[in-house]
Amino acid sequence: MDMINEAARETPIIRKTDVLVVGSGPGGLAAAIAASRAGAETTLLERYGCFGGNLTQVGVEGFAWYRHDQTVDSQGIGIEFEERAKSMGAANPEPQSNSHAIDGEAFKYVADVLVEEANITPMLHRTMVAPIMEKGVIKGVIVESKAGREAILAKRIIDATGDADIAYRAGAVVHKTPVEDMMAASVMFSINGVDKKRFIEDVKANPHSYSDWCGPDWSMETSGKEDALFSPYLKKPFERAIASGLIPKNLNTITGTWGAISEQGDLSYLNLVHLAGLDATNPDHLTKGEMEGRRQAMLAIEALKQFNPGCENAKLRNFGMTLGVRDTRKIDAIYNMTAEDVRNQGKFEDSIGIFPEFIDGYGILILPTTGRYFQLPYRAMLPKGVKHLLVTGRSVGGDRDSHAAVRNMMCCAVNGQGAGVAAAISIQTNVDVADVDISKVQRILLLQGARIN
Numbered sequence: 001m002d003m004i005n006e007a008a009r010e011t012p013i014i015r016k017t018d019v020l021v022v023g024s025g026p027g028g029l030a031a032a033i034a035a036s037r038a039g040a041e042t043t044l045l046e047r048y049g050c051f052g053g054n055l056t057q058v059g060v061e062g063f064a065w066y067r068h069d070q071t072v073d074s075q076g077i078g079i080e081f082e083e084r085a086k087s088m089g090a091a092n093p094e095p096q097s098n099s100h101a102i103d104g105e106a107f108k109y110v111a112d113v114l115v116e117e118a119n120i121t122p123m124l125h126r127t128m129v130a131p132i133m134e135k136g137v138i139k140g141v142i143v144e145s146k147a148g149r150e151a152i153l154a155k156r157i158i159d160a161t162g163d164a165d166i167a168y169r170a171g172a173v174v175h176k177t178p179v180e181d182m183m184a185a186s187v188m189f190s191i192n193g194v195d196k197k198r199f200i201e202d203v204k205a206n207p208h209s210y211s212d213w214c215g216p217d218w219s220m221e222t223s224g225k226e227d228a229l230f231s232p233y234l235k236k237p238f239e240r241a242i243a244s245g246l247i248p249k250n251l252n253t254i255t256g257t258w259g260a261i262s263e264q265g266d267l268s269y270l271n272l273v274h275l276a277g278l279d280a281t282n283p284d285h286l287t288k289g290e291m292e293g294r295r296q297a298m299l300a301i302e303a304l305k306q307f308n309p310g311c312e313n314a315k316l317r318n319f320g321m322t323l324g325v326r327d328t329r330k331i332d333a334i335y336n337m338t339a340e341d342v343r344n345q346g347k348f349e350d351s352i353g354i355f356p357e358f359i360d361g362y363g364i365l366i367l368p369t370t371g372r373y374f375q376l377p378y379r380a381m382l383p384k385g386v387k388h389l390l391v392t393g394r395s396v397g398g399d400r401d402s403h404a405a406v407r408n409m410m411c412c413a414v415n416g417q418g419a420g421v422a423a424a425i426s427i428q429t430n431v432d433v434a435d436v437d438i439s440k441v442q443r444i445l446l447l448q449g450a451r452i453n
């Protein structure tokens, strides 16, 4: 490949902060709130124009769709997200669980309020492009924006980019699932103009269950107890659209779930388009995924209009602001979580939170319909070889099955809260994040309302 040399340049330092959180998804938002509440002066940096990550930018609204009567759930800031969304009119009852789907559009404002209340310095519209390193210690980051190239210095940094962008560029060891085995990416969308009464009558007349989550070319591992449970699944309209020639036969992957329906006829969080074979750290793959995904979504809407009762007059309300990405880099952490940990109630001395036995991804679906849960080890957020850096959210260290669990938004919030508190304590006690006194971190987490065992 031909190369050019970029000229060396001076870059203005626009901010110095205690804790810098980069990325504001469920992981980063919880981390920033926790760090600030633990007494650290905190800055939250985000490349897009709103906080919330996949929740607001992609429209992933099923925050706790796993919750059943017997579920022993996480506590802490993740639960606050759901409760706050409910109290601010930014949530709708979720059809398959004891939970509310968070309204992805309205949560943009809820997140603003949470950031302001926590006294966090907000920085939207800046993309982190490089870490500032000194002998293996991260000192800050370089950002790019309409203002050009700028530097932000921080005592501790939390990488909540979802893609472990900072860890990767700082030279920490990261890995990716081979692209052919990665979880599919999705263009998410919502429609309006749905006749709710007719739509729900049809759902009741033709109920689906999780056993329908299998297709001609793919299967789903469950524990058996999931199979007969109700699932808000849409399959028949797309089978009929293929039979009629509207959707080409090779697009039998167009099928999936709906998330919530409002009184006004908004049918949101339509998770119907699945794009395999995309590596979302490659912008050419992202370009292809965005365009192909929108094409498939429009076919799906036409199929719903023609073949799904209640959708006759529906129209596109919105696409997610960006392609929905499930699977990219994960760090090689001091401790990498395992299938055994998430399938068999793992326990850890350095637990910073719990998450119910909910595994969803890579063709596995296990729902926490019993009281089983596992603990989350702090060490899974510590990348090897970079000091003063924590990685949280979906790119923590672990194997395939563990990621099918910890990638879920509530779990990202639990880990994020742990990372935020640990970053604050490590500054206050003047030690690296890897050497922080975990019992102190656990004590503050309990005071913040988290459950650690």
Ligand SMILES: Cc1cc2nc3c(=O)[nH]c(=O)nc-3n(C[C@H](O)[C@H](O)[C@H](O)COP(=O)(O)OP(=O)(O)OC[C@H]3O[C@@H](n4cnc5c(N)ncnc54)[C@H](O)[C@@H]3O)c2cc1C
Residues within 6 Å of the ligand: 022, 023, 024, 025, 026, 027, 028, 045, 046, 047, 048, 051, 052, 053, 054, 055, 057, 058, 060, 061, 062, 063, 064, 065, 126, 127, 128, 129, 160, 161, 162, 163, 165, 185, 186, 188, 271, 323, 324, 325, 326, 392, 393, 394, 395, 407, 408, 409, 410, 412
């Ligand atoms: C289609 C789809 C459906 C899903 N369904 C569910 C579901 O029903 N329930 C569930 O619990 N989970 C679901 N997930 C998974 C879940 O949404 C993610 O795993 C979770 O949001 C990850 O949280 P995070 O905080 O790690 O990262 P993200 O939510 O991805 O947030 C990362 C943030 O970092 C920002 N960022 C990235 N790079 C930079 C940079 N260089 N500089 C500045 N900012 C940056 C991004 O803009 C974003 O705001 C789904 C995912 C997808 C894609």
